[in-house]
Amino acid sequence: MVKREMTRQFLEDAFCGESKAHMKYLIFADDAEEKGLKNLARMWRAIAYAEYVHARNHFKALGHLGSIQDNLQQSIEGENFEVQEMYPVYNNAAKFQNENEAVRTTHFALEAEKIHEEWYKQAKEATKEEKDIEKGKIYICDVCGYTVEGEAPDRCPICGAPKSKFSEF
Amino acid sequence: MVKREMTRQFLEDAFCGESKAHMKYLIFADDAEEKGLKNLARMWRAIAYAEYVHARNHFKALGHLGSIQDNLQQSIEGENFEVQEMYPVYNNAAKFQNENEAVRTTHFALEAEKIHEEWYKQAKEATKEEKDIEKGKIYICDVCGYTVEGEAPDRCPICGAPKSKFSEF
Numbered sequence: 619m620v621k622r623e624m625t626r627q628f629l630e631d632a633f634c635g636e637s638k639a640h641m642k643y644l645i646f647a648d649d650a651e652e653k654g655l656k657n658l659a660r661m662w663r664a665i666a667y668a669e670y671v672h673a674r675n676h677f678k679a680l681g682h683l684g685s686i687q688d689n690l691q692q693s694i695e696g697e698n699f700e701v702q703e704m705y706p707v708y709n710n711a712a713k714f715q716n717e718n719e720a721v722r723t724t725h726f727a728l729e730a731e732k733i734h735e736e737w738y739k740q741a742k743e744a745t746k747e748e749k750d751i752e753k754g755k756i757y758i759c760d761v762c763g764y765t766v767e768g769e770a771p772d773r774c775p776i777c778g779a780p781k782s783k784f785s786e787f
Numbered sequence: 788m789v790k791r792e793m794t795r796q797f798l799e800d801a802f803c804g805e806s807k808a809h810m811k812y813l814i815f816a817d818d819a820e821e822k823g824l825k826n827l828a829r830m831w832r833a834i835a836y837a838e839y840v841h842a843r844n845h846f847k848a849l850g851h852l853g854s855i856q857d858n859l860q861q862s863i864e865g866e867n868f869e870v871q872e873m874y875p876v877y878n879n880a881a882k883f884q885n886e887n888e889a890v891r892t893t894h895f896a897l898e899a900e901k902i903h904e905e906w907y908k909q910a911k912e913a914t915k916e917e918k919d920i921e922k923g924k925i926y927i928c929d930v931c932g933y934t935v936e937g938e939a940p941d942r943c944p945i946c947g948a949p950k951s952k953f954s955e956f
């Protein structure tokens with residue numbers, strides 16, 4: 619594990635850069651796929667996976683990959699920050715500046731993060747002895763990220779998208 | 788598209804937060820999967836997908852999703868920055884501070900980014916009329932992110948991992 623502070627800061631920054639590159643390439647891949655450019659989409663996805671490998675290497679060198687309980691705790695804290703601080707403030711600022719598209723994207727995210735925080739808390743309770751959780755099928759709204767267990771709703775309660783817009787996990 | 792500067796900065800920051808959350812959850816999911824916790828892994832992957840949806844919404848609101856040519860240009864510029872500036876500097880700093888693990892992770896990344904930059908340049912040339920590229924099977928080294936077309940090598944030229952450690956795309 620990395621010990622010196624400057625190298626630690628640089629690796630944190632590299633983790634951020636790899637995470638953003640990975641994300642952009644997935645977005646570009648889906649866009650290329652929609653336009654019928656299958657090989658280009660496949661290339662973007664393959665390179666996104668390489669960035670995942672880079673990010674994971676930095677993450678492990680930083681000592682951030684812990685036990686299952688540690689990883690769930692990190693997940694809870696990230697979601698809690700977004701629910702209690704980040705998204706309410708950004709949503710409020712977007713309203714203040716009359717930026718309707720940003721009002722919408724921050725509202726969509728905030729609503730899903732509340733569910734994520736709850737699910738991670740439940741999972742942390744349920745995995746005290748590193749055994750698996752019980753979980754039915756999970757559905758995610760492709761439009762807003764709304765997250766639900768069991769069955770996809772006829773209409774997304776957050777954005778109104780139809781059932782066909784849900785992805786199953 | 789968002790116009791006001793403060794809201795724009797906030798959305799950029801939210802894009803970064805979503806990208807890092809997405810990445811962490813994928814890393815945690817693979818770790819849970821290795822430990823045989825299949826439902827927990829599936830939950831982390833589903834929530835990672837929700838973060839992808841959030842990130843994509845912010846990215847589009849920021850006006851960053853362009854034409855195929857624009858998206859390839861963004862990809863080239865990101866890789867070029869990593870190859871010419873970021874990774875050489877971070878790798879040099881890690882050597883200076885005797886942080887061997889960081890020397891290794893930044894070296895691994897740098898070597899792959901050189902290939903990525905080249906591939907994106909070739910793709911930009913090849914897609915001038917929004918038609919698809921020619922591309923054989925792509926293999927990514929799970930250990931270092933080395934990226935190669937055609938066939939996986941017996942040993943990774945960057946990290947020495949065996950052929951079995953390559954993922955096919």
Ligand SMILES: [Fe+2]
Nearest residue numbers: 636669672896
């Ligand atoms: Fe990378």
Ligand SMILES: [Fe+2]
Nearest residue numbers: 697730731734
């Ligand atoms: Fe979340």
Ligand SMILES: [Fe+2]
Nearest residue numbers: 759762774777
């Ligand atoms: Fe939705």
Ligand SMILES: [Fe+2]
Nearest residue numbers: 727805838841
């Ligand atoms: Fe999110």
Ligand SMILES: [Fe+2]
Nearest residue numbers: 866899900903
């Ligand atoms: Fe890259």
Ligand SMILES: [Fe+2]
Nearest residue numbers: 928931943946
């Ligand atoms: Fe490798």
